Amino acid sequence: MVLVGEFFLAGDDESAVRVGPRKSHAFPAVPCDGVYADDAVPRWEALLTGAESPLRYVVPMANDGFTVFAVPQPLCTALASAGTDRLRTAAMSWAEIVSEPDDEISPDSAVGLLERLSALAGSRKERGLSLYCWYFAP
Incomplete structure (x- = not known):
């Protein structure tokens, strides 16, 4: 299965719906x-905050396998403020939880993703943008 996506910063939902596979954009993003x-x-939110917020879908997933959603504010705040050790611990726990035979996420990849996402979440306020995610799983 091809699974592609990215987290990105956008000014509003209208801008966020214009992002997706094979659509170029200038928004700051993390694949x-x-x-x-x-x-x-x-x-990630449960690991970093102890709670889970519902996702707000901007483009609900349909039969085409594409969706866009807003990342919950509590997770954005937690990512932006988490130190390296906290991010590493959360990433390692997540990698262990989601890894299955033939479908593993390496601990290094998990840590790298959360570190890049933390930097993106940290820059959202100064830019006046919100954090979104799109992914495509046909």
Whole structure:
């Protein structure tokens, strides 16, 4: 299965719906290929905050396998403020939870993704933007 996606900053939902596979844009972004982002985000939030917020879909997933959602504010705040050790611990726990035979996320890849996502989340306020994610799993 091809699974592509990215987390990105956008000014509003109208801008966010114009992003997706094979659509170029100038928004700051972090690729998340190989990750079911709508499953990962609640797990990351639980690991970093102890709670889970519902996802707000801007483009609900349909039969085409494409979706866009807003990343919950509590997770954005947690990512932006988490130190390196906290991010590393959350990433390692997440990698262990989601890895299955023939479908593993390496601990290094998980840590790298959360570190890049933390930097993106940290820059959203100064830019006046919100954090979104799109992914495509045909």
